[in-house]
Amino acid sequence: EAGVTQSPTHLIKTRGQQATLRCSPISGHTSVYWYQQALGLGLQFLLWYDEGEERNRGNFPPRFSGRQFPNYSSELNVNALELEDSALYLCASSLYRGSNSPLHFGNGTRLTVT
């Protein structure tokens, strides 16, 4: 079974540009979650998509947005990049939205903003 896949592995952008990150969940998983992992801050919840709808977002500004496609893959867009957006962005999927459905993570996209 293929795991969660993310692309690109690394992304270098300059301040003010836009970044697009992509995620394919495990086959059969309908929920996709995005997390930011900045140095020393741990995993911060960004967005949750389920069945094509945004279900919840974390405490991040509106320039962080995304969508989920009919095949359940997902895209995270970050507009007007700032230096502090430099982090590892992790995508995770779960089989269903219940509390007993653990998260399975991809290996992330390392975003560097210069």
Added chain:
Amino acid sequence: QKEVEQDPGPLSVPEGAIVSLNCTYSNSAFQYFMWYRQYSRKGPELLMYTYSSGNKEDGRFTAQVDKSSKYISLFIRDSQPSDSATYLCAFLGLTYNTDKLIFGTGTRLQVFP
């Protein structure tokens, strides 16, 4: 008071040692307790998953939950250099959706030969 506290380490031990990793939490609604392992340049992978109190064993790994003290532990027996990674604890309430999963900041473990 932070909802979850985890010592960042690094924790450095010799091969074969017993390792104890710990997290404390303050939210008594937490009922699901997880440990994730994250190797360098990789995403976290689920290591242990327990519901409510007690112990759960899987090979060299034992997860322990003490709800009265709001304290969870992960024990690694006969530690190996391949166990060198960052270990994240994670918590979830009984009726919460998975987006409410709360992570600790991680403890970095180094096992030297």
